[in-house]
Amino acid sequence: MQDVIIIGGGAAGLSAALLLGRSRRSVTVIDGGQPRNAPAHGVHGFLTRDGVAPRELVRLGRADLAQYDVRVVEGTVVGAQRLDGGFRVSLESGDVLDAARILVTTGLVDELPEIEGLSDRWGKDVAHCPYCHGWEIQDQAIGVIASGSFAAHQALLFRQWSPNITLFLNDEPRPADVEREQLAARGITVVEGKIARVRAVDDAVNSVELTDGTSHPVQALTVQSRVVARAAFLTGLGLVPTPNQFGETLESDETGLTAVPGVWAAGNVTDMKATVLASAQDGANAAVAINMDMMAQELATALAEHQADTAAVPPEESLGVPVG
Incomplete structure (x- = not known):
């Protein structure tokens, strides 16, 4: 039985594997090879790695693990169940792996x-x-x-990066009066109507076309x-995502x-x-939390064994006094 199985081999999973x-x-580490940021050209805001390709960051992270007792398994987890003293993880390949703790970073x-x-x-x-x-x-x-109730906020946020912002409502509710005033104050155009398609020319976004036939030029x-947790394999443990x-x-x-x-999640x-x-x-x-939890369990086990051994020794013998 392994100490820890980490399900998911992105930044969170590899960072945890390094420290453990x-x-x-x-x-x-079990990695299904479908990182969320795979379509992106680069990872940004990561000190010393700004602009690195997502898969290159994974490669570098795996290389850091080589000198430690960490192995990476390519595969998809389809189920998890509790065992006496740990967990069993089942892979799509039919393989099973056991560990005392699980970290989910999918x-x-x-x-x-x-x-x-x-x-x-996308990306x-x-x-x-x-x-x-x-x-x-x-x-x-x-x-x-527009997608959800934060459309106006998103338009106002991106206004910091460009003075040329258009909010397409796409048949979503109109912004509240106070939001419309804020959008107008920042020079953001609001376009009503249902979007028919996003058109690309020469491998770049070119325009947004509405169902009424109008076309609006854009460059990005x-x-x-809507985000969905990759966690269906945890239902056997009674663990399901929470809607928000x-x-x-x-x-x-x-x-x-x-x-x-015994089950942690990160990222x-x-x-x-x-x-x-x-x-x-x-x-x-x-x-760190997983390691401390395992240390506490190991200490409790060692202390119980120590106390049992001590109790089995007669008092005189424990003091070095001859018996008989």
């Missing part, structure tokens, strides 16, 4: 509005986070596609996705511990706002 490996724990899946051509540009010139990709589309004609787009206004995530405490003792799967750098730190925090 350095704590002399035996660790297996991230999220972004569900986009059903607009023709939108998903093709390229269709962004969702200005702090991650705003610099790359600064001063361009940016279209904000942003939209708030943006989709669903796993609930955990400040250490990453979920409602199931986007439990915090949709976490950047890649924040997810890496989240994984490290969870690793």
Whole structure:
């Protein structure tokens, strides 16, 4: 039985594996090879690695693990169950792995509005986070596609990166009066009507076309996705994601511990706002919590054994006094 199985091999999972490996724990990282940021050209805001390709960051992270008792398994987890003293994880391949603790770092899946051509540009010139990709589309004609109640806020946020912002309501409710005044004050155009398609020319977003036949030129787009935690394999443990206004995530405490003792979560799967750098730190925090939890259990076991051994020795013998 391994000490820890980490399900998910992105920034959070690899960071946790590094810290646990350095704590002399035996660790297996299971990676399904579908990182949330795979479509993006680069990871931004990560000190010393700004602009690195997502898969290159994973490669570098795996290389850091080579000197420790950490192995990486390519595969998809389809189930998990509790064992006496730990857990069993089942892979799509039919393999099973056992460990005393589980850390879930599988991230999220972004569900986009059903607009023709939108998903093709996701992670390229269709962004969702200005702090991650705003610099790359600064001063361009940016279209904000309304999706949920934060559309006006998103348009106002991206206004910091460009003076040319258009909010496409896409048949979502109109902004409240106070929001309309704020949008007008920042020179943001509001376009009503249903979006028919996003058109790209020469591998770049070119325009947003409405069902009424009108076309609006843009150079980049942003939209708030609905996020879904990759956690279906945890239902056997009675652990299911919690719905929220943006989709669903796993609930955990400040250490990453979920409602199931022995199971932690870190990164986007439990915090949709976490950047890649924040997810890496989240994984490290969870690793410390897991190691401390295992240390406490090991101490309790050792103390019980020590007390049992002490109780089995006659008092005179324990003091070195001859008996008989």
